[in-house]
Amino acid sequence: MHKIKMKDIPSSPFIVNNKLGRFFIYLLLSIGVIGVFAPLFIILNVSLKSNDEYMMKGVYSIPENLFNVQNYIRAFNEGNFVTGFINTGILVVISVPLAILFGTMVAYILSRYDFKCKMIVYMAFLVPTFIPGMTVTIATFQIIKALGLYNSLLAGIILYIGTDIMQIYIFIQFINQIPKALDESARIDGASRIQIYYKIILPQLKPAIATTVILKMLGIYNDFFTPYMYMPKVKTAATGLYSFSGDKLAEWPLMSAAIILVAVPTIIIYVFLQKYIISGVTDGAVK
Amino acid sequence: MSSKAKDRIIIVGFLFIPMILLALFSYYPLAKLIQLSFTDWNGMSPNLKYIGTRNYKDILGQKELFSTFSNNMAYVLTAILQQFAGLFLAVLLNSNIRMKTTFRAVLFMPYIINGVAVAFMFNYMYDYSNSPVNLILEALGINAVHFISTSYMTNFALSFISFWKYVGYTMVIYVAALQSIPSEVFEAARIDGAGFFGTLAYITFPNIKSMLKVSLLLSLNGALQVYFEPFLITKGGPNGRTATFISKSLELAYNYRKYGKAAAMGVILLMIIMLLVLVQRVLLKEDKENA
Numbered sequence: 001m002h003k004i005k006m007k008d009i010p011s012s013p014f015i016v017n018n019k020l021g022r023f024f025i026y027l028l029l030s031i032g033v034i035g036v037f038a039p040l041f042i043i044l045n046v047s048l049k050s051n052d053e054y055m056m057k058g059v060y061s062i063p064e065n066l067f068n069v070q071n072y073i074r075a076f077n078e079g080n081f082v083t084g085f086i087n088t089g090i091l092v093v094i095s096v097p098l099a100i101l102f103g104t105m106v107a108y109i110l111s112r113y114d115f116k117c118k119m120i121v122y123m124a125f126l127v128p129t130f131i132p133g134m135t136v137t138i139a140t141f142q143i144i145k146a147l148g149l150y151n152s153l154l155a156g157i158i159l160y161i162g163t164d165i166m167q168i169y170i171f172i173q174f175i176n177q178i179p180k181a182l183d184e185s186a187r188i189d190g191a192s193r194i195q196i197y198y199k200i201i202l203p204q205l206k207p208a209i210a211t212t213v214i215l216k217m218l219g220i221y222n223d224f225f226t227p228y229m230y231m232p233k234v235k236t237a238a239t240g241l242y243s244f245s246g247d248k249l250a251e252w253p254l255m256s257a258a259i260i261l262v263a264v265p266t267i268i269i270y271v272f273l274q275k276y277i278i279s280g281v282t283d284g285a286v287k
Numbered sequence: 288m289s290s291k292a293k294d295r296i297i298i299v300g301f302l303f304i305p306m307i308l309l310a311l312f313s314y315y316p317l318a319k320l321i322q323l324s325f326t327d328w329n330g331m332s333p334n335l336k337y338i339g340t341r342n343y344k345d346i347l348g349q350k351e352l353f354s355t356f357s358n359n360m361a362y363v364l365t366a367i368l369q370q371f372a373g374l375f376l377a378v379l380l381n382s383n384i385r386m387k388t389t390f391r392a393v394l395f396m397p398y399i400i401n402g403v404a405v406a407f408m409f410n411y412m413y414d415y416s417n418s419p420v421n422l423i424l425e426a427l428g429i430n431a432v433h434f435i436s437t438s439y440m441t442n443f444a445l446s447f448i449s450f451w452k453y454v455g456y457t458m459v460i461y462v463a464a465l466q467s468i469p470s471e472v473f474e475a476a477r478i479d480g481a482g483f484f485g486t487l488a489y490i491t492f493p494n495i496k497s498m499l500k501v502s503l504l505l506s507l508n509g510a511l512q513v514y515f516e517p518f519l520i521t522k523g524g525p526n527g528r529t530a531t532f533i534s535k536s537l538e539l540a541y542n543y544r545k546y547g548k549a550a551a552m553g554v555i556l557l558m559i560i561m562l563l564v565l566v567q568r569v570l571l572k573e574d575k576e577n578a
Contacts, residue, residue, distance in 0.1 A: 015477055016382050025379045029390045032376060036393055039408055042419045059419045105301040115298055128313035130564050134512050134533050135553040138540050139319035143311065162308035193297050222401045241403045252411055263404040270399045274392050277399065282463040
């Protein structure tokens, strides 16, 4: 009943009838599409060439062997991507469910209960959404060190759980749309408040949770700063790729393969879950 | 036990851990940052020596500060351009064409690609000798360009990377905003004989004006916090040519152990951003009252 609206771009209000106008619209959008794909295809092309081939024939020639995975194998080993992908996986698997659990719990309390300091609690969660994380890095770093979490996966896990506050407001909006009558009838049937949370509220929140999970997964996978700053010795996919900077940076075929290796997982997820990702992003931004 | 007491237990129980995390990772760092900004802490010594407002005076009295801000200006300009490009694409996408969903999906895609991968990809595109871009320029008879150099233009080259990554995101947001305009309004304009540009000027813009203002402020906010591209590609160099406010403060702390000064820079930036948020709130309120 509270399904996320799939924003298939609906009826077109902006009617352009003349052929030339429509031609220009297609032309401009196609230029955009080329702009997106061109750099990606160029590095894909280069990643399939050996160093010698790249030296001799350059960027734009078609690779002699389209199935030359040598660069990928080397990149995979030299970037320690097995460890990187496993660590990223651990961060996602532990942080995402806990962040969602805490987020929905806070949202449930703030939207279904009235209590004395409610406004204070609400403001306490609201204010930090305006504090950009980058500005307080130096101080956060001190805490992570003091807690003994520096260079441990726990640093990433606890920061991903503890600093995502925006999701609470998205959950509150969704919970407010769930009729209170549902809670009431469950109460009459003898359900406790905790049972209402996980038997009524959580199931109703499924669509919101699904998009949040996807977006958080992408966010953690793509995050460079947290692992780089707080756990530099524990490589993730992003910091593994970063370790290629330096002299290897100029070995373009190898570099291109490493870039593709790190870029492809989210692109695959995007191909399948594109609608959820786009509607999740718009729900978060247009409020 | 009364139901009131039970409720209280649930409230406390549900909020307990989130509140601790909030205090530990949002409020404590903020307090710590402000405290450090009044010290000359080097990251090592166990006790803090307070030096009053010297860090602030130092920063505000330095020319360097303005040169880093002027580097940020390149990102601000690009961010503004990105807003209009995103809006433009959204308007195109919101017309009666086919394959909308496909166009939208492709243009949005860069947003989900790993930032390090994107930065390194452009580092390759921008390479001087035999880079993909310069090869094309030379084939067209244009001289090769030093994208990454000592000139101010390097900042634009770096800021274009985030343009590429985020313009589709901006577009998607504006598509959603445009769809909130009732289609009868467009219908009426069409019957009255308004053309493409007439509709744009009299229907589209006035209807998303407040959205436009907020987005511009948000992008300004983002442009002030840029660090990623210079950090990954140029390390702020050569000679601070591409250092942004944040990358400069990180460098002060982690390379020169001037934590106090770096903290003061964080506080200054925080105050500027808070001011922007305030302006944004006021603008939104005005729009609501006028509506």
